[in-house]
Amino acid sequence: MDIQHFETLVVSALEDIKGTDIRVIDTTRLTSLFDRVIIATADSNRQTRALARHVADKAREAGLEVVGIEGEGGGGEWVLVDLGGIVVHVMQAAVRSYYNLEELWGAAPARPGRPGGLSAHAA
Secondary structure, three states: OOHHHHHHHHHHHHHHOOOEEEEEEEOOOOOOOOOEEEEEEEOOHHHHHHHHHHHHHHHHHOOOOOOEEEOOOOOOOEEEEEOOOEEEEEEEHHHHHHHOHHHHOOOOOEEEOOOOOOOOOOO
């Protein structure tokens, strides 16, 4: 599966469970460890865990490997899903604001997860 289809699968899975403010960051020029960081906001601990599990389930259904899931047992304010080429961060709003991952990866433009379609490379 190419990265664009992989990215679309993840964003769709997040939208299925009402993840909000989904941002896709192309990291291909910043690291060789993964190609995308996708960040989404959840309203509660329960939704954070549900979003992460749903992303992992959809990836597995598509035949992709889930490398790991971190943070499910730690209260659910921030759950990370490592899919190899894509790292997904599902965070509650206060945690997302505090850590501001978009600024951390600021050398790569962040774009909304859906409007205008998904491209393989951020502009």
